[in-house]
Amino acid sequence: MGIGAGLYLLFIIFLVACPSIDNYFSRTDFDSEKWKKWEMTVDEASLRWDMVADLQEEFDLVGMSEEEIIKLLGEPDSKSNSEWTYNLGMARRGIDEGDACSNF
Numbered sequence: 001m002g003i004g005a006g007l008y009l010l011f012i013i014f015l016v017a018c019p020s021i022d023n024y025f026s027r028t029d030f031d032s033e034k035w036k037k038w039e040m041t042v043d044e045a046s047l048r049w050d051m052v053a054d055l056q057e058e059f060d061l062v063g064m065s066e067e068e069i070i071k072l073l074g075e076p077d078s079k080s081n082s083e084w085t086y087n088l089g090m091a092r093r094g095i096d097e098g099d100a101c102s103n104f
C-alpha cells in the first residue's frame with residue numbers, strides 16, 4: 001500500500017502542477033512592439049499570454065498615466081470610462097482566452 005499510495009500522490013501532484021510548469025516554461029520576455037503589433041493568428045495565438053507574466057514583473061502598471069500605458073501597450077482592444085481591456089489571446093491550457101484589464 002505504501003508504494004501505491006506514494007505513486008498515486010505523485011500522479012496527483014503532477015496533474016495539479018503541470019499547468020504551472022507549462023506556463024513557466026512557455027513564458028516570453030515582454031516586448032512592447034510585438035505586443036502592439038500582435039494579431040490573433042495560429043502562429044501567435046498565445047504570444048501576449050506568454051508575455052503577461054514578464055510584463056507584470058517588469059512594469060508597475062498601477063499608477064501609470066493613460067499616456068504611459070498607451071506608449072507601452074498601445075490602444076486597448078476595448079475601453080469604458082473606468083476600464084481598458086487588452087486581449088491576451090489563447091491560453092496554453094485548453095481553449096481559454098484571457099483579457100487583461102486596467103482600471104482608472
